[in-house]
Amino acid sequence: MKKKINCHYWNPNLGLEDELEFNYQDIGNDIELKRPIYTKKSLEIIIESIKKARKEYLLKIELPKVFDIIEKVTNKWADPNYKGRKLALEVLPTVTGFSHEMIETWGFDHFMGILKRENLPLFGKLQPEKYKDFTNLSDGLVKAYGKKNITHSNYEPEVIGHICAGNILGISAFEMILDKLVDAATWIKVPSENPVFGALYAKSIEEVDPKLAQSIAIFPFDSKNKFVRDFLFSKSDIIRATGGEMARISLTKLSEEYKVPISGHWHKFSFITIAREYMDKRASQIAELVSLDVTAWDQQGCFSPQEIFVENGGKVDAQKFAELLSEEMETTSIALPKGINSGKMQVLDGYHQYLKKEMMGEPVKIFPSATHQWLVIFDGTTTRFEPSPLFRVIRVKPVNDIMEIPNLVRPIGSFLQTVGVAIPNERMIPFADAIGEAGATNIRAISSMTLQKPWEPWDGRFPLHELFEHDNIRWVSISTRDIDKEIEEALDRKRSIVDSRISSFIQRE
Amino acid sequence: MVKFPSDEWIKIFKEELNKSKEYEEVAKDWEGDFLFVITPDEELKSEVTFYVDLWHGKCRDAYIVDGEKTAAFIFKGPYSNWKKVINKELDPIRGLIRGMFTVEGDSKVILDQSKAAQELVNTASKIPVEFEGN
Numbered sequence: 219m220k221k222k223i224n225c226h227y228w229n230p231n232l233g234l235e236d237e238l239e240f241n242y243q244d245i246g247n248d249i250e251l252k253r254p255i256y257t258k259k260s261l262e263i264i265i266e267s268i269k270k271a272r273k274e275y276l277l278k279i280e281l282p283k284v285f286d287i288i289e290k291v292t293n294k295w296a297d298p299n300y301k302g303r304k305l306a307l308e309v310l311p312t313v314t315g316f317s318h319e320m321i322e323t324w325g326f327d328h329f330m331g332i333l334k335r336e337n338l339p340l341f342g343k344l345q346p347e348k349y350k351d352f353t354n355l356s357d358g359l360v361k362a363y364g365k366k367n368i369t370h371s372n373y374e375p376e377v378i379g380h381i382c383a384g385n386i387l388g389i390s391a392f393e394m395i396l397d398k399l400v401d402a403a404t405w406i407k408v409p410s411e412n413p414v415f416g417a418l419y420a421k422s423i424e425e426v427d428p429k430l431a432q433s434i435a436i437f438p439f440d441s442k443n444k445f446v447r448d449f450l451f452s453k454s455d456i457i458r459a460t461g462g463e464m465a466r467i468s469l470t471k472l473s474e475e476y477k478v479p480i481s482g483h484w485h486k487f488s489f490i491t492i493a494r495e496y497m498d499k500r501a502s503q504i505a506e507l508v509s510l511d512v513t514a515w516d517q518q519g520c521f522s523p524q525e526i527f528v529e530n531g532g533k534v535d536a537q538k539f540a541e542l543l544s545e546e547m548e549t550t551s552i553a554l555p556k557g558i559n560s561g562k563m564q565v566l567d568g569y570h571q572y573l574k575k576e577m578m579g580e581p582v583k584i585f586p587s588a589t590h591q592w593l594v595i596f597d598g599t600t601t602r603f604e605p606s607p608l609f610r611v612i613r614v615k616p617v618n619d620i621m622e623i624p625n626l627v628r629p630i631g632s633f634l635q636t637v638g639v640a641i642p643n644e645r646m647i648p649f650a651d652a653i654g655e656a657g658a659t660n661i662r663a664i665s666s667m668t669l670q671k672p673w674e675p676w677d678g679r680f681p682l683h684e685l686f687e688h689d690n691i692r693w694v695s696i697s698t699r700d701i702d703k704e705i706e707e708a709l710d711r712k713r714s715i716v717d718s719r720i721s722s723f724i725q726r727e
Numbered sequence: 728m729v730k731f732p733s734d735e736w737i738k739i740f741k742e743e744l745n746k747s748k749e750y751e752e753v754a755k756d757w758e759g760d761f762l763f764v765i766t767p768d769e770e771l772k773s774e775v776t777f778y779v780d781l782w783h784g785k786c787r788d789a790y791i792v793d794g795e796k797t798a799a800f801i802f803k804g805p806y807s808n809w810k811k812v813i814n815k816e817l818d819p820i821r822g823l824i825r826g827m828f829t830v831e832g833d834s835k836v837i838l839d840q841s842k843a844a845q846e847l848v849n850t851a852s853k854i855p856v857e858f859e860g861n
Binding site for chain 1: 821823829845
């Protein structure tokens with residue numbers, strides 16, 4: 219008997235399960251995904267029901283209760299014995315292509331663990347004029363760039379729609395929680411690469427507070443389904459969308475057509491910068507941490523590094539660092555193996571492209587994985603930023619000074635996002651000022667590139683603020699005020715993940 | 728009926744707050760003074776600022792500010808949003824999160840005192856008021 223997994227969620231009391239027809243997709247491993255075939259009437263009923271739940275419940279409950287619900291849901295997902303988590307772990311590796319270990323450790327234990335009250339972005343609207351220099355916010359720093367120009371404001375959105383990309387597991391959970399903080403009803407289009415998690419998460423909210431869950435609807439549908447897409451757009455006050463270039467073009471057009479504002483988060487590039495001060499006896503620790511950034515989500519996230527710049531002048535040079543990184547990639551990949559979408563071709567392509575250069579005597583050195591799990595390339599031929607083939611293929615490039623990097627990445631400034639850093643505190647602000655000016659938006663300690671703190675801006679906009687106002691201010695954040703402390707903590711975290719995973723791997727073997 | 732905003736209103740607010748056992752209980756740990764800044768919009772012509780000194784469940788002082796004044800927290804928003812708060816149509820903490828008000832000072836401290844904020848609003852809403860432009 220195959221396990222049928224719902225990819226949809228709405229108020230179960232609507233009775234639509236009996237009225238609608240469903241598609242069933244066999245994805246292997248005795249799992250079938252169940253998706254509804256919508257009718258106009260069913261969509262109308264669902265949207266009206268989330269609006270009603272907002273009006274009659276969400277707007278009336280006290281805020282501490284909302285916090286309490288969020289806390290309880292987060293605690294459920296942190297519990298390895300929670301039935302929803304067990305089901306997700308059974309299904310998600312097949313559905314998403316990520317390994318069981320990646321989903322369990324990096325997804326449930328770490329990414330979703332940040333969804334706690336003390337981390338939520340509850341500071342409302344910041345005043346950019348007070349953040350002309352990097353200024354304290356939560357445990358980090360932020361700076362406002364640009365001139366205020368308000369193009370949209372609606373402080374009381376009734377329905378917020380979300381179109382989620384499939385490269386990051388928990389994004390739909392983040393969206394559901396943020397919408398409740400701004401008292402909005404929620405619909406979410408879950409990605410075709412991961413149509414399951416959104417419904418499972420909504421179900422976990424239902425288990426804690428059924429009435430709050432009734433303000434949420436999860437819709438799996440193909441992006442080409444114009445009927446559903448247009449209907450949902452027309453019923454929304456604002457849309458937040460994540461996706462690639464195709465999504466940007468089609469959704470921007472739709473936003474104009476329906477005059478519904480859109481907060482888009484599109485294709486981005488991220489990279490790592492390591493200052494010479496860390497290329498001493500700590501170089502192998504830095505390599506340990508960097509290996510986690512390259513490994514996390516198989517490098518599929520917009521915040522995953524595509525290149526590593528290592529500053530010359532330290533005791534360990536860029537080529538030696540590449541070698542150290544390759545050693546750590548092997549260990550980290552045992553702890554957090556690649557998923558079934560291994561990108562083996564991308565790794566081999568990268569290998570052959572650089573093998574030729576290495577054989578021709580160019581300043582190139584390849585550090586390959588015997589099992590094609592990853593590839594580290596030292597490339598001393600150019601400092602120009604080049605996109606990685608991804609799937610754990612990473613280039614290490616030497617630079618004479620980290621302050622050269624802003625100019626190197628400026629040509630792709632509007633596509634820049636996260637910069638993973640190991641830069642001493644005293645050199646951090648000048649670098650952050652310059653890289654922020656070049657276009658990057660998030661500066662994070664290495665190994666935390668894919669762990670966004672909820673207070674941080676996202677692509678230059680605060681995730682709550684952009685739901686009620688678009689003001690053209692671009693915010694740049696530094697995730698910590700003390701890089702060494704953050705690196706120390708990150709090292710403990712990384713070792714606890716890798717050591718425990720490797721111990722269980724050895725026991726299994 | 729007293730006019731809102733006015734010096735008369737803030738004096739009554741202070742008296743009512745000091746009579747409230749509910750406020751005294753939920754705000755027993757609160758320490759810190761506020762500037763409540765009401766910014767002009769279509770109905771209010773010029774900015775009005777209330778100074779309110781709250782200390783362990785009591786209001787030690789409250790008046791309209793004439794000139795410069797500083798406080799631990801500055802809670803600021805347009806008149807139309809303050810009206811919603813006084814009429815109990817908007818929770819001030821939710822208003823803060825939704826960007827309808829801004830705060831200077833540690834917003835986390837205020838968020839931890841959401842019950843006290845609720846009682847401030849409950850007290851304010853009991854005073855019969857006449858709004859500008861009505």
